Amino acid sequence: MKKIISVLCACFTLTCSSCLTSLQPLVTADQITTDDRLAGRWSSPEGAFTITRLKNSPGQQELGQGMTARITLDLPSEEDDRHSDSLLTDGSYVLSWSKQGREYLALLRLIKINGELYGDLFAAGIKSKDEANGYMPSLGYMNTHTMAKIAWKNPNELAVSFFNGEYIKSQLAAGNLRLKHESDALYGSFLVTASSNELQQFLAKYGRDKRIYQEEPIILNRKS
Numbered sequence: 001m002k003k004i005i006s007v008l009c010a011c012f013t014l015t016c017s018s019c020l021t022s023l024q025p026l027v028t029a030d031q032i033t034t035d036d037r038l039a040g041r042w043s044s045p046e047g048a049f050t051i052t053r054l055k056n057s058p059g060q061q062e063l064g065q066g067m068t069a070r071i072t073l074d075l076p077s078e079e080d081d082r083h084s085d086s087l088l089t090d091g092s093y094v095l096s097w098s099k100q101g102r103e104y105l106a107l108l109r110l111i112k113i114n115g116e117l118y119g120d121l122f123a124a125g126i127k128s129k130d131e132a133n134g135y136m137p138s139l140g141y142m143n144t145h146t147m148a149k150i151a152w153k154n155p156n157e158l159a160v161s162f163f164n165g166e167y168i169k170s171q172l173a174a175g176n177l178r179l180k181h182e183s184d185a186l187y188g189s190f191l192v193t194a195s196s197n198e199l200q201q202f203l204a205k206y207g208r209d210k211r212i213y214q215e216e217p218i219i220l221n222r223k224s
Contacts, residue, residue, distance in 0.1 A: 019146050019162050019163060019165050020146070020147060020162075020163035020164075020165040020168055020192060021144045021145070021146055021165075021190070021191055021192065022144065022145045022146075022147065022191070022192040022193075022194070022199060023144060023145075023191055023192065023193050024145070024192075024193070024194065024195055024196050024199065025109070025120050025122075025145050025196055026109075026111060026118060026120040026145060026147050026196060026199045026200065026203075027088075027091075027109035027110065027111045027120045027196070028084075028111075028196045028197075028200075029084035029085075029087040029088050030084075030087075031111045031112075031200065032087060032088060032091040032109055032110065032111060033091070033110050033111060033112050033117075034053075034091050034093075034110060035110060035117070037152070037155060038051050038093060038108075038110075039051055039052055039053060039056075039093075040222055040223070040224055041222070041223040041224045042158070042220045042221065042222055042223060043220065043221050043222075043223050044218060044219075044220050045218070045219075047097060047098075047099065048097065048223060049095055049096060049097035050095070050096050050097070051093050051094070051095055051108070052093065052094050052096075053092075053093055053094075054089060054090075054092040054093060054094050054107070055089070055090060057094040057096075088109065091109060091110070092107050092108065092109055093107070093108040093109070093110075094106070094107060094108075094124070095107075095108055095121070102126055103126070104123075104125070104126050105123075105124040105125040105126070106121055106122065106123050106124055107121070107122055107123075107124045108120070108121055110150070111200070113200060113203045113204050113207055114203075114204055114207060114208070116149060116151075116207055116208070117149070117150045117151065118147060118148065118149050118150065118203060118207075119147065119148050119149075119150050119160070120145050120146075120147055121145065121146045121147070121148070122144065122145045122146070144191070146162070147162075147163060147199075148160050148161055148162045148163065149161040149207070149213060151217070153219075155222075156221060156222040157219065157220070157221055157222070158219070158220040159217035159218070159219055159220075160217055160218040160219075160220060161213040161214060161217040161218075162213065162214050162218070163212055163213060163214070164211070164212055164213055164214050164215075165190070167211055167212060168212055169183075169190055177206070179192060179194050179198070179199075179202050180192065180193045180194040180195075180198065181193055181194070
């Protein structure tokens with residue numbers, strides 16, 4: 001998972017150490033939203049990628065049951081949660097791109113908090129050029145999420161602001177912010193363990209504080 005997420009972050013010229021990684025998803029079935037303007041081909045400082053709705057994506061068929069399992073890892077398995085499963089699947093987007101001879105897929109879900117749009121990104125699959133049997137789903141790894149604020153500058157330009165992980169970590173250590181997490185100083189690891197609801201409450205309170213984001217947003221331009 002770390003390898004795939006690293007490539008995902010690299011697509012936006014970021015490294016994992018500068019992002020904030022969460023064990024729980026930001027987006028829940030009762031809060032998920034969509035934006036039809038996202039679909040299309042986009043360019044970033046690191047290259048081009050495509051965004052499609054999951055239900056319209058060839059990647060859904062290529063990943064098959066692996067994709068379905070990957071999506072539903074966030075959900076309990078009780079019968080009553082099938083409706084939530086359907087809502088999350090229907091509202092998901094697929095990001096696809098190629099880098100160093102490999103094709104990558106990531107899933108994106110959207111949520112609005114206080115009128116502002118946020119994205120929840122997590123790895124879905126990877127395939128090398130010499131692999132003929134479709135994508136290898138990213139199952140068997142810790143299911144982690146990377147979050148960002150998304151702002152439309154105009155219909156063909158997006159500003160994506162990833163969270164400033166180092167700043168948030170320092171404020172948590174100083175007691176100035178409260179957000180459940182686990183850390184290991186020996187290995188330099190840090191993982192947010194707050195629930196989805198707690199993540200949403202955190203952004204409702206601090207989402208407009210520019211200090212919790214990277215100084216410069218990543219600008220994405222539509223190609224088609």
